[in-house]
Amino acid sequence: MNIDSDPKLLSPELKAAIDAGKRLLELLTQPLSHEEIAQYLESKSQDEIALWVQEDETGWSVLHFAVHRRDPELTRALIEAGAVWNLVDACGNTAGDVALSLDDEECYRLIRDAEFLLHLLDTRAQDEDEEMEEPSTISSIQDIGADSYSDTKGIKRRKGNTLVLRAEDSTPAGSTEAFLNAKLTFATNKQGQDLCLVDSGSEQVGVMMGWERPIMEETVRLLHKDNDDTDFRVLNCGFGLGIIDTYFQKWPTPPSLHVIIEPHPDVLAHMRARGWYDMANVRILEGKWQDFIDSDEILGVGGFDAVYTDVFSEDYKQLYAFFERVPELLRGENSKFSFFHGLGATNPLFYDIYTNLCEMHLKELGCTVSWTDVDVHTAQADGIWGETRKYFSLPYCRIPLVKMDI
Ligand SMILES: C[S@@+](CC[C@H](N)C(=O)[O-])C[C@H]1O[C@@H](n2cnc3c(N)ncnc32)[C@H](O)[C@@H]1O
Incomplete structure (x- = not known):
């Protein structure tokens, strides 16, 4: 320094x-x-x-x-x-x-x-x-x-x-405003993997990457656990490549209601092109989760069985603000919440501290958290994600599964 x-x-x-x-x-x-x-x-x-x-x-x-x-x-x-x-x-x-x-x-x-x-x-x-x-x-x-x-x-x-020590970040990776004004590119690389990239100055930064697929698949499995799946209502914040939403839709019993909150115009255009606006029981709310979390569209549903959030360019403060809303979003004792835990994922100590911090805060809100590790080492080791994997350099990703203590 x-x-x-x-x-x-x-x-x-x-x-x-x-x-x-x-x-x-x-x-x-x-x-x-x-x-x-x-x-x-x-x-x-x-x-x-x-x-x-x-x-x-x-x-x-x-x-x-x-x-x-x-x-x-x-x-x-x-x-x-x-x-x-x-x-x-x-x-x-x-x-x-x-x-x-x-x-x-x-x-x-x-x-x-x-x-x-x-x-x-x-x-x-x-x-x-x-x-x-x-x-x-x-x-x-x-x-x-x-x-x-x-x-x-x-x-x-x-x-x-x-x-x-505080790092200011006004790039699309650290500022929602900058992110929402930046251009996104959807692409498929040579290995056939899907990418969503955002222009950030002279480089392109990964918003969502195909290597996260096993994390999303396991998350959907965990969110469905102990639920009889009839009348399964899902709320997902942040569409990205639609990987998790696709897993929800492909589950043997698709959701009876599938609400997706997404603000980025390029992602919304991509969703429209892929037919998401025409799917049965899918409701797309165009905007940020902060715009809808108190609305009738969300609270009027009467509770969700699964709530997930994985939004780009937000920090822990904003994630914590989401945590505070979780109790009113869940439907009942088998309902579950999860989120993509990429906090401090460039370093095991940072990751550990954020894991503890999330767990402690969720406990304070009356929730129990369990963690499942997914190995993402292989996806890293073969190098196919190159520089776009910079934001997550750990060999494992922890999936939180959060339930209300009822
Ligand atoms: C990492 S991607 C989500 C990937 C998704 N989980 C998947 O499986 O493909 C993040 C998404 O969150 C969206 N996003 C960013 N800020 C948001 C906000 N405040 N509310 C809702 N979505 C937001 C971005 O536009 C982007 O589509």
């Missing part, structure tokens, strides 16, 4: 704190004992040491080094002092990833649990205004709140000294 080039950040106090952070990095590269390192850390107050500095070449932060030293005590001390957990090194790995690669469960859990709780509290305290971001590019550094608290492991965290 090149903070030296940002004059706003370079007050004398901050410069001194950065120097102290760099000194700690240096000490961590030397064969010093835990006590010697801890002594230096303890000699500084939280305002006097910047624990988010990174080594120029490797990109390692103090937390990376502590984990690499296999020193859970130091890892804990750094977390308590406000070290930033989601800094990625030059190879794209967080300190949590280093712990995973060393099979160091203790350090991994320390980082994961502490940060999970921090984000849970932040989400509640600030109406989800500040949230976890994958720091591919760091555009702003903010203080978040002032309270201190102890987490489940008894780690004391001072929120006032914790930095949230």
Whole structure:
């Protein structure tokens, strides 16, 4: 992170704190004992040491080094002092990833649990205004709140000294407005796989890819579980390539009502061309889910047996807003909700934290969540998706199955 080039950040106090952070990095590269390192850390107050500095070449932060030293005590001390957990090194790995690669469960859990709780509290305290971001590019550094608290492991965290690194994304991949104004291309590649791509500056980004087919197929199977399928009502938000909608339609007993909410004009044109507007019991609502979720078209149905959402360019805040509506959308005790879990899917630690966050929030809303892993490694390994698979680099995808606790 090149903070030296940002004059706003370079007050004398901050410069001194950065120097102290760099000194700690240096000490961590030397064969010093835990006590010697801890002594230096303890000699500084939280305002006097910047624990988010990174080594120029490797990109390692103090937390990376502590984990690499296999020193859970130091890892804990750094977390308590406000070290930033989601800094990625030059190879794209967080300190949590280093712990995973060393099979160091203790350090991994320390980082994961502490940060999970921090984000849970932040989400509640600030109406989800500040949230976890994958720091591919760091555009702003903010203080978040002032309270201190102890987490489940008894780690004391001072929120006032914790930095949230937030990536702004105004491209079609991160902004609904930009996405809805961008042109989409539907294509079939050489391997016969369907693609839906969006123009984003000089490149094309995958909106929906054929490799997600096994995820959609398994999701439909799970959503049908324990349901007698007679009079099966489905709500799906986001048509994309229509993969999941096709699986719903191909089920031995097709839905008695199949509502699809879709806002993008190019997708709607594609749906029209493929005959979706003429299918029996299919109702297409042209707009965003936010436009219809309170409408009679949705609430007047009297509840759905299956609700699914997989919309492009929305973040966790918007997904959480959808979670809040789930209880009123489901019809009864066998009704189920699911969503495409691609949150933090470029990194196992991010993915794990988002999984926990979703589960905790859904529990608060009176729901039980179970997870089913689908192997997407093969689809990745043969390389047929090339660069379009960038947004999901994990070898597995977790499918959530959500039921109301009735
Ligand atoms: C990843 S695709 C969905 C793929 C689909 N699950 C399938 O099986 O093919 C995302 C879709 O969500 C739509 N979308 C984006 N924002 C939306 C919103 N706010 N409400 C509903 N749909 C939205 C996009 O236009 C796109 O068609």
